[in-house]
Amino acid sequence: MKNLIKVERARHNLTQEALAEKLQVSRQTIHAIEKNKFNPSVTLAIKMAKFFKVSVEYLFDIED
Amino acid sequence: MNIKMLSNKYKRIGLILFISGFIVSATSVSARQSFLEGYNNGAGISNNIPNIEAIFIEKYFGEYIIHIFDVLMLLGLIIYMLSKEKIEDDYINALRLESFQLTSLLTLTSAIILYIFSANLKLSLDVFIGLFLWVYLITFAIKKRLY
Numbered sequence: 001m002k003n004l005i006k007v008e009r010a011r012h013n014l015t016q017e018a019l020a021e022k023l024q025v026s027r028q029t030i031h032a033i034e035k036n037k038f039n040p041s042v043t044l045a046i047k048m049a050k051f052f053k054v055s056v057e058y059l060f061d062i063e064d
Numbered sequence: 065m066n067i068k069m070l071s072n073k074y075k076r077i078g079l080i081l082f083i084s085g086f087i088v089s090a091t092s093v094s095a096r097q098s099f100l101e102g103y104n105n106g107a108g109i110s111n112n113i114p115n116i117e118a119i120f121i122e123k124y125f126g127e128y129i130i131h132i133f134d135v136l137m138l139l140g141l142i143i144y145m146l147s148k149e150k151i152e153d154d155y156i157n158a159l160r161l162e163s164f165q166l167t168s169l170l171t172l173t174s175a176i177i178l179y180i181f182s183a184n185l186k187l188s189l190d191v192f193i194g195l196f197l198w199v200y201l202i203t204f205a206i207k208k209r210l211y
Contacts, residue, residue: 026153026156028159040154040155
């Protein structure tokens with residue numbers, strides 16, 4: 001699954017640490033999601049989409 | 065992981081228990097004797113160890129108290145292992161599960177290898193409990209800091 005977390009994070013001028021703090025997760029989680037090493041839970045995906053004010057489908061997409 | 069874990073403050077309690085157990089165990093007569101024997105053998109010095117006197121807690125409560133502190137040391141590690149991180153989330157849970165899997169495999173493999181090469185090998189239980197706990201804690205710490 002590919003995602004645009006890194007792009008959105010850069011757009012909001014946030015570090016991994018700052019984003020993690022805002023979403024109440026660990027920095028490692030943000031890093032792992034950005035590197036496609038970990039697929040977030042539905043709850044976290046919705047939380048992220050809400051935070052960036054985008055849709056979940058825009059933020060996460062299944063690779064062909 | 066769905067098992068109930070202790071809160072983060074227990075990490076500190078576990079660490080205090082482990083350190084106090086370790087200090088008393090490491091200063092026991094048997095530990096100091098084993099250290100000297102190992103050091104002398106390694107350095108090629110003859111093994112004429114002078115009579116070692118009991119110090120610290122062992123001096124007042126006897127040899128049996130050391131066993132209690134050995135148990136306390138392992139208990140401290142178990143409490144540390146079973147307490148939550150400052151921030152708990154799905155990814156940390158996944159890392160914990162991976163660490164448990166790897167630790168079980170490694171401990172089992174080392175036990176089987178030891179058994180293959182020496183069927184009559186006698187080791188006390190604390191060796192395996194300690195090995196399991198340390199391998200788990202090191203694996204989890206490495207996995208957490210890897211990213």
